[in-house]
Amino acid sequence: MGVIRKTKAVEVLLKEFNSSSVAISAKALIEQLRDTFNKTTIYRVLDKLEDDGILHSFLGKEGIKWYAKCNGCTSTEHNDVHPHFQCLNCGRVDCLSFTVPLPQIPNRKIEVMQLLIQGRCEECFV
Amino acid sequence: MGVIRKTKAVEVLLKEFNSSSVAISAKALIEQLRDTFNKTTIYRVLDKLEDDGILHSFLGKEGIKWYAKCNGCTSTEHNDVHPHFQCLNCGRVDCLSFTVPLPQIPNRKIEVMQLLIQGRCEECFV
DNA sequence: AATATAACGCAACCTTGTTGCATTAACTAA
DNA sequence: TTAGTTAATGCAACAAGGTTGCGTTATATT
Ligand SMILES: [Mn+2]
Ligand SMILES: [Mn+2]
Ligand SMILES: [Zn+2]
Ligand SMILES: [Zn+2]
Numbered sequence: 001m002g003v004i005r006k007t008k009a010v011e012v013l014l015k016e017f018n019s020s021s022v023a024i025s026a027k028a029l030i031e032q033l034r035d036t037f038n039k040t041t042i043y044r045v046l047d048k049l050e051d052d053g054i055l056h057s058f059l060g061k062e063g064i065k066w067y068a069k070c071n072g073c074t075s076t077e078h079n080d081v082h083p084h085f086q087c088l089n090c091g092r093v094d095c096l097s098f099t100v101p102l103p104q105i106p107n108r109k110i111e112v113m114q115l116l117i118q119g120r121c122e123e124c125f126v
Numbered sequence: 127m128g129v130i131r132k133t134k135a136v137e138v139l140l141k142e143f144n145s146s147s148v149a150i151s152a153k154a155l156i157e158q159l160r161d162t163f164n165k166t167t168i169y170r171v172l173d174k175l176e177d178d179g180i181l182h183s184f185l186g187k188e189g190i191k192w193y194a195k196c197n198g199c200t201s202t203e204h205n206d207v208h209p210h211f212q213c214l215n216c217g218r219v220d221c222l223s224f225t226v227p228l229p230q231i232p233n234r235k236i237e238v239m240q241l242l243i244q245g246r247c248e249e250c251f252v
Numbered sequence: 253a254a255t256a257t258a259a260c261g262c263a264a265c266c267t268t269g270t271t272g273c274a275t276t277a278a279c280t281a282a
Numbered sequence: 283t284t285a286g287t288t289a290a291t292g293c294a295a296c297a298a299g300g301t302t303g304c305g306t307t308a309t310a311t312t
Binding site for chain 1: 211226
């Protein structure tokens with residue numbers, strides 16, 4: 001797969017993610033671009049951008065899907081695994097750049113891990 | 127809130143969680159008890175048992191809700207926060223007893239964290 | 253046994269996300 | 283530059299997980 005045509009939707013969504021580095025939920029994009037694009041289109045473009053290694057996705061607080069820019073991923077290699085932070089006050093979500101060392105678990109093989117930290121972001125921190 | 131009446135549904139669900147210590151998804155319970163209870167009832171009882179500090183819930187792989195027994199929680203204090211493990215082979219989910227030390231993040235306050243580790247469980251480990 | 257009301261079943265609904273299909277618009281090459 | 287090819291789009295309908303309102307049932311209390 002992969003994005004092959006530079007369509008209006010691809011262009012607009014790419015710009016959305018390039019203008020800031022915070023994560024954006026599919027839900028928010030659909031709402032925000034409701035008058036411009038159909039939700040199906042948005043879901044499909046996000047899918048493709050993820051396949052391309054341009055965006056990565058993860059599940060936020062209520063199990064809804066968020067997307068953020070990738071750093072150095074390709075369509076063949078998605079090696080951009082890191083924790084995410086969701087602010088319980090303003091809702092903002094972003095990527096955290098550190099890695100969390102996990103203890104070995106006997107007789108289990110760890111393949112993926114997803115860590116969502118919740119609390120107060122820099123803006124909402126008192 | 128809290129469970130006030132010992133009904134059939136409460137009894138059956140409690141037994142379900144007491145007979146083993148693995149987590150069970152609401153989805154699985156609804157399917158399994160489809161001929162006995164309405165799904166609304168199951169959702170409501172699970173909710174209540176959680177409020178009571180008897181069960182805790184978390185989101186699994188596809189963002190669906192899982193429940194497991196609590197250890198030493200009450201209706202006023204839910205202090206049973208720990209990682210969960212979901213087997214990518216057999217689908218089994220369980221609670222992990224270790225705690226993951228998180229680095230301090232400057233200017234942010236960490237309140238909750240949810241960690242889902244995926245891989246191969248003891249049974250499916252080769 | 254009579255009462256009060258928590259819990260239940262059912263149908264209808266909500267939200268997030270997906271699918272099939274006819275139409276439109278990018279890209280390709282004449 | 284235009285015609286042809288087909289990826290991408292819009293729309294409507296659907297799916298899964300979960301919630302809500304309301305009339306009925308069953309548990310606990312007297
Ligand atoms: Mn990220
Ligand atoms: Mn647990
Ligand atoms: Zn914030
Ligand atoms: Zn397994």
